[in-house]
Amino acid sequence: MIQIYFKIAWRNLMKRKFYALVSILGLSVGITFTLLIGTYIWGELQVNADLKNVENQYLIQSKWKKPDIGLEITTLAPLAKTLKENYPNLVKNYYGFEGYTSTISNGDRVFREDIQIGDATLLNMYGFQLLYGDSKTALNQPYTMVISSEQAIKYFGKLDCLGKSLTIESNAGQKKSFMITGVLGKVNTNSVMNLLSDTRIPILMSFESSKFWGIEKYFAWNNPYNVGYVELRNGVNPATVAQVMTKLIKANAPENISTNLQAYLVPMKDVYLEANNGIVKKTIFTLLFVALFILVMAIVNFINMSIGNSVTRLKEIGVRKMLGSEKGQLIRQFLAESILISLFSLLISLILYEVFQPFFGEMLHKKIPSLLTVSSYFYLFAVLFAVLIGLLSGIYPAFILSNLPSIDSLKGKLKSIKENIFFRRLLIVSQFTIALFVFVGAFVISKQVNYFFNKDLGYQKEAVVTLSVPRDWSPVGVDKMERIRDELAKLKEVSQVSLSYDIPAGHGGNNNAFYKMGQDSTQAVYIQTITTDEKYADTYQIPMVAGAYFQRKQESFQAGKIVLNETGIKTLGFKNPTEAIGKEIRIHYYPQPFTIVGVTKDFHIASMHKAISPLVFMNVRDFPFFRYLSFKIQPNNLAQSLSSIEQKWRVLMPGSAFEYTFIDDTLQKLYQSEIQLKKASQVATILSIIIVLLGILGMVSMSIARRTKELGIRKVLGASSISIVMLFLKEFIILVVIAIAISFPLGIISMNHWLTTYAYRIQLDWQTFLTVALGFSLIIAIFVFLQTFKTALENPIKSLKTE
């Protein structure tokens, strides 16, 4: 029987090729989008899923009463280890690490790499497999390391490089050879190795090696910048461990930390989805909604077309009933047809999937697997999904058609199905509403994203290049780096160079506690602090409100000077910038006070999510910490400027990596998820308009076919071509107006809600909505016009003859 249903369905489709094609195209747009989004979401849900014993794995996170003392994803350095040692019946295993970046080389292959210095437990605790080396012992010895397959290829050109060495540079400018004791196999994205960057795998080494950087002393209870993980024993409640952690912190950590910190456990299953305020989760939900919207629109097209077409099926339905067909059998017959259409759409979708998969991957910053590499479950799911879509879109028309009175349909009394016109209009209105809503969303999101880049940031980002430099964090190192800076500044392509610890849109510096002279240290405020040289303000053209940026030209360096931004001044309790100049303030742990010599205007060093926060600049000569050189270069020939900088750099710093970034690109990275949202919403808009137009294409051509005679008569009676076009257009315009009335309020509410997540944002204005309304109406009008104008011009006699 099923076979026969499909045979008849096939003949019906062949007979109405045009409508079948329009339905299939619409559905394939929806299915393709859903498949792409589906594989993306599946990939995101797989992050951390293959960690060993993932149910019991947790990351220790921190809640701070004063938000600027420490980070959320880091914890106190010895916490994880102490938990395991003191509570072995609760905690089965632990891993903690400290993130670093350094220059690593094998001969002339020199790159900057992330390094993860952590406990030797890593490989066994999470079950990471080594291609070469013994995972039980690989991290036990000092000055050894485990690298990824990519790194093995990058430095040695082959995978098997056990026993070979790479040279690593310390922050004190020393170099040392580290032996490779393990090469990782394929590692899926996980929040142990990819906590900070989800694209690169860091070089792994044990805490034993930390002596090389001289950071072993930071493995202490006053350092809140380490990452800590624990594996709990079966059945242990994370809340119990949280209580224990509070106890340990109280007993061990310094008071300013223990009174402010509350440590808690986040399951590894959730870490990735919940990171950065749940950005991944939000993205998943947003995309899921968009996919659902698009699918609904495609299904609406299908339903409209099936019902519109049903006139041609009336006789068949009647005869079948006469021959003893039950309603259920008729319904199955129609469902077979819609499933067939849906399966065809799936075929086209698979082709579209393969074509658009690279584009989507780029948009979402995730590799979306090609059809050749997906598992067979993908196909199983895809077919089931197509069948489901077929059922969903076929069920309503099937019920309507199988319920028609049989005699009337046989006699041809039933010319069309009048009762459904309201319902069909409702469908179209809902379709238009979705499209307009998506359109408004895309428009507002792009406006906000453009605002990020075009708003006056308070500094000049054009033609500024930053270079990561080797870290010799000593007064000698600063001297050397400043000499190099001055050499590079002599290049004619370069107008300014500055040495600093952080750059605008960068990772953010550390926080220090500041208080005014005469205040008690408990009244200290935590303020983000970056170290720079005195050329920083000039390079980024940050205006001064009062005083000078450390020193005026020709003045020489004097220790103990400090610069703040306007907000920083206010936070410290000064009335105005001029009042602050010359005042002394103190920093926790430093005996000598610092003198405020300058106040900069506020600028956007971080993203526009948050209001500009207080900021302190300290001189790199007082605190020898630096990471970047920033170059202001001639904008007219960037490539030329970069290559002269590189040549000079190679001469001045032989054997170190030259890896530069434009501030514009750094800024792009800062707003990566917003840019992603912008692109996704634009794609969604294009898709929904395609589906709307396909729907209109189907409906107008059906309407023309049905009204050929009427149109002929009208023209014989003297109707103009335009009035004929208007006949079709009128109906759609009314529906557009209703859709606007529904979608715009929804758009205003949801977009305002979205905008409130930014401290700096655009205002919704009526121009935006007018543009969307006019744009949408115009697209529809032009489309209907193109389709109907030909009919309107035709000789009326011809159309009358066809009856």
Place this chain on the structure above:
Amino acid sequence: MLQLKNIFRWYNSGVNRAFVLRDISLTIEQGEFVSIMGPSGSGKSTLLHVLGMMDEPNEGEYSFLGENVLKIKEKQRAELYKKHIGFVFQAYHLIDELTVYENIETPLLYHGIGSSERKSMVADILDRFNIVGKKDLFPNQLSGGQQQLVGIARAIITKPNLILADEPTGNLNSKQGQEIMELFKTLNEEGVTIIQVTHSEKNATYGSRIIELLDGRIER
């Protein structure tokens, strides 16, 4: 076989009732060949539809093979006519998307008959009606007479004991019409009850009994 008692059928047009059938009482025995005649609008087709359970009267009783048709449930009624009644239409009403073979096969599908049995039943009928060579053609490739032949083949394949025919020769030329009527006669002789609506006196003579309708009443 079937019995109508005081059947009324009307439509509401405005405040008035437009009567189509008025007080029809009628008994038809197994094996009869009845022709219903009358001018246009006299209610012939409506009567046939009521007999075929495609239309319900507003008043009256209808018993078919001893069952009170108007009292039983829709599903049982469908079962009843599926089992016992075959329809032949003036406009043939073949399904355009199906071949001759498939059109004839369709009622068997709805009767839930197995595939091999279906095949032999359809083959028998094609053979009997001499249309084996046309089995893979679609309705629009056949002449009117051939289409009606297929229509009748489709109606009798389920071996009904009642055939209802609504002007079966109305769209045919006289020679084709004669052939169809001969076929009906043969079927009737094999024991099938036939009720046909017709305009033609000549066709009516093939039957054993004529019922004449005028303005919804039985005249004779």
